[in-house]
Amino acid sequence: MDGPLPKAIFYILTFSSIAIMIWQIVGQSRFWMKGKKITWKPNYIGSVLTYVVAQRKVMGSRPKSGAPLHLLIFYGFLSLMIATTLLAISTYGPIIGIPGFHKGNYYLAYEATFDALGLLYIAGIVWALNRRYRLAREQGQPIPDPNTGQLNRSKNPITTTWQDFAVLYLLLILGISGYVLEAARISADPKPWDHYSFVGYAIAQLFPSLSPQGYISIWWQHMVWVWCFFAFLPQMRIKHIIFATLTAAGNQEQPMGKLPPVPASRLESGESIGAAVAQDYSRWHLLSLDACMSCGRCTEVCPAYNSGKILNPKQIVQDTHRALRTGDGIPASVSEEALWACTTCNACVEACPVLIRHVDLIVDARRNLVSEGQLTGTATLPLKQITGTGSAWGQSAPEREQWMTGLNIPLARENQGFEYLFWVGCAGATDPAAIRTTKAFAQLMQKAGVSFACLGQEESCTGDPARRIGDEATFQSQTEINAAAFKKYGVTKVVTACPHCLNTLKNEYPEFDLEDLQVVHHTELLAQLVSQDKLKAANPQNGAITYHDPCYLARVNNISDDPRKLVGQKASLDSSLPLLLRELSTEESHxxxxxxxxxxxxxxxxxxxxxxxxxxxxxxxxxxGNRRAEELIATGAKTVAVACPFCRIMLDASIKQVSDEAINIVDLAEVLHEANS
Ligand code: SF4
Ligand code: SF4
Structure with a gap:
């Protein structure tokens, strides 16, 4: 490119296309700034390295198709950006005193390496296009589960539009035109070392002895695609390379099971709480909505969607985004029925590669509905029972001690100086099946010599169901009651057999002046007692028992190894390795x-x-639970072990719904109790 005019045109168009891109991003940022100021201190570099460079969340979903092709495209694209940056530094560096370094062996290695990486990039795009055509054909059809091959009950949640194809074709053209440009240079101005650029060199054989004008015309054509890419980037699905990077940079690593706090002063003011308009969310939450790339991973894994309900978490994110941008507000734009269908299982949060916290959005919208008096029907039942009796099941306080009859269970009011408070929970003290868990666990602690006590009639619901339904006032009054009991008895360690109680006590109670509370699940304490030889692990026949990981234990609180240790299983599922690598490396070694x-x-x-x-x-x-029940029955095991009283109740109903087989449901504490009797 010689002459002042072509150079001027090149610089004007390059800087203009970049300016258009930045102008659009700045325009988006006005929307984020409507939100509440972020109070946390993000780990900017660590988060970007983890979620963007290492692609941790991408590796954790769709391990057999979406993840590998995304990795090819991402790392291929990144390598092309690095190659272009190095070239630019070497070309323009001398202006500011940096000597040009594109020469010698480094240059040969540069050419060969980036030619090879560019091929991976193109392979990834071709794979993605092929997948996209298949998805477009399957749109609206029931699709097989990516892991089991079973047909989901709901329709394929991945929608495909012409923009999806347009962006892939643009990326493909950028890659191919880059190679053609390299080939044109080789053809027009051959050098003895050109064969190191092996892809460009091979293409150059198709049009030998290209004229300098031919080379310049190919160069301009390549640049047109580059300018289009910059100018349209914030409008295309690939915009997530910018917005997801910003979302990752501003991310606060906080427990998955911790909901956004509501200040007590806000409750006392009597104002409506929760979220209805952009000003009710944090700036980070608003930014994260812009990062959504419509991939549908969240909807694919949603149990409510897959059981035929109206809830579609991708739709929730997009409807929320639109409602907040237009100012229409959530009540007018997001389906109430969908909001109430959510189980807060966090499968969507776990699956989302751009860190969107769907459960925060859903519960904040529920809080607003509740504070506006929009809660009706059976959802009000546990709230009435909690406020009336302190139990989500409506049991009176003295009834909480009935299960203790004949077991010599120490009570905090009679026996201070204990190490662990055994938090029994509403289900553990009420439901006949859950009481079997409670008794088995208490007896195991007695056998192993654990110092513990129960609150008995002084225990009151943690408020977990109220908080997740959106009734923050009831939740916070429960925290006051329980925090007072903990302080009265100097409680510092809590053990519970309920993952929902565990999550709330461990992740949410510290906000209520209980920062030092240590909370463990009964399977964690039991695994510790087994490792100390105070109890022996069960030794079931291989394959006789299957285990159902509760969402609030395995996914939300990352506890899946300790329950397995109770039956002598050594495999690690808690590994910090990304799922894709774990699947490849350990699937068969369990x-x-x-x-x-x-x-x-x-x-x-x-x-x-x-x-x-x-x-x-x-x-x-x-x-x-029906789909889960089918999967558990398909293992062939006649005993289903659980580690949560809620799961036990639901799976019992679902197993009876889907099968006539006699399946025994037990808690792991009962399995261990039998082994130690
Ligand atoms: S948390 Fe709610 S929206 Fe997300 S996957 Fe579970 S049920 Fe679906
Ligand atoms: S919310 Fe996340 S998982 Fe769902 S469609 Fe958007 S980017 Fe994909």
Whole structure:
């Protein structure tokens, strides 16, 4: 490119296309700035390295198709950006005193390496195009589950539009025209070392001895695509390379099970709480909505969607985004029925590659509905029972001690100086099956010499169902009651057999002046007692027992190894390795004491009880637990072990719904109790 005019045109168009891109991003940022100021301190570099450079969330979903092709495109694209940046530094560096370095062996290695990486980039795009055509054909059809091959009950949630094809073709053209440009240079101005650029060199053989004008015309054509890419980037699905990077940079690593706090002063003011307009969300939450790339991973894994309900988490994100941008507000734009269908299982949050926290959005919208008096029907039942009796099941306080009869269970009011407070929970003290868990666990602690006590009639519901339904006032009054009891008895360690109580006490109670509370699940304490030889692990016949990972234990609180240790299974599911690598490296090395269902560990399927759904009306054939029940039965095991009283109740109903087989449901504490009797 010689002469002042072509140079001027080149610089004007390059800077203009970049300016158009930046102008659009700045325009978007006005929307984020409507939100509440972020109070946390993000780990900017660590988050970008983890979620963008290392692609941790991408590796955790669609391990057999979407993840590998995305990795090819992402790393291929990144390598082309690095190659272009190095070329630019070497070309323009001398202006500011940096000597040109594109020469010698470095240059030969540069040419060969980036030619090879460019091929991976093109392979990824061709794979993505092929997949996109298949998805377009399947749109609206039931699709096989990516892991089990079973047909989902709901339709394929991945929608394909012409923009999806347009962006892929643009990326493909950028890659191919880059190679053609390299080939044109080789053809017009051959050098002895050109064969190191092996792809461009091969293409150059198709048009030998290109004229300098021919080379210049190909160069301009390549630049037209580059300018289009910059100018349209914020409008295309690929915009997530910018917005997801910003979302990752501003991310706060906080427990998955912790909902956004509501200041007590806000409750006392009597103003409406929750979220209805952009000003009700944090700036980070608004930014994260812009990062959504419509991939549909969240909807694919949603148990409510897959059981035929109206809830579609991708739709929730997009409707929320539109409602907040236009100012229409959530009540007018987001389906109430969909909001109430959520079990808060966090499968969508786990699956989302751009860190969107759907459960925060849903519960904040529920909070607003509740504070506006829009809660009716069976969802009000647990709230009335909690405020009336302190139990989500409506049991009176003295009834909480009935299960203790004949077991010599120490009570905090009679026996201070204990190490662990055994938090029994409403279900553990009420439901006949859950009481079997409670008794088995208490007896195991007695056998192992654990110092513990229960609150008995002084225990009151943690408020978990109220908080997830959106009734923050009831939740916060429960925290006051329980925090007072903890302080009265100097409680510092809590053990519970209920993952919902565990999550609330561990992740949410610290906000209420209980920062030092240590909370463990009963399977964690039991695994510790087994490792200390105070109890022995069960030794079931291989494949006789299957285990259902509760969402609030395995996914939300990352506890999936300790429950398995209780039956002597050594495999690690809690590994910090990304799922894709874990699947490739350890799938077959799991010690198969348990008959593992297809979905286990963090990818477990929801039983349908969370988020207050336990108390809400449900058509029997739309229970999310039915699909889980089918999967557990398909393992061939005749015993299903659980580690959550909610899961136990829901799976019991679902197993009876989908099968006539006699399947025994037990808690792992009962399995261990039998082994130690
Ligand atoms: S939390 Fe679970 S039920 Fe709710 S939208 Fe996400 S995947 Fe669906
Ligand atoms: S919310 Fe996340 S998982 Fe769902 S469509 Fe958007 S980017 Fe994909």
């Amino acid at each position: 010690a198969r004491v348990l008959a593992e269902p297809e979905h286990h560990g963090k990818k477990t399927l929801c039983c349908g009880a969370g988020g207050g759904r336990m108390w809400m009306e449900e058509e029997p054939d739309q229970r999310p």
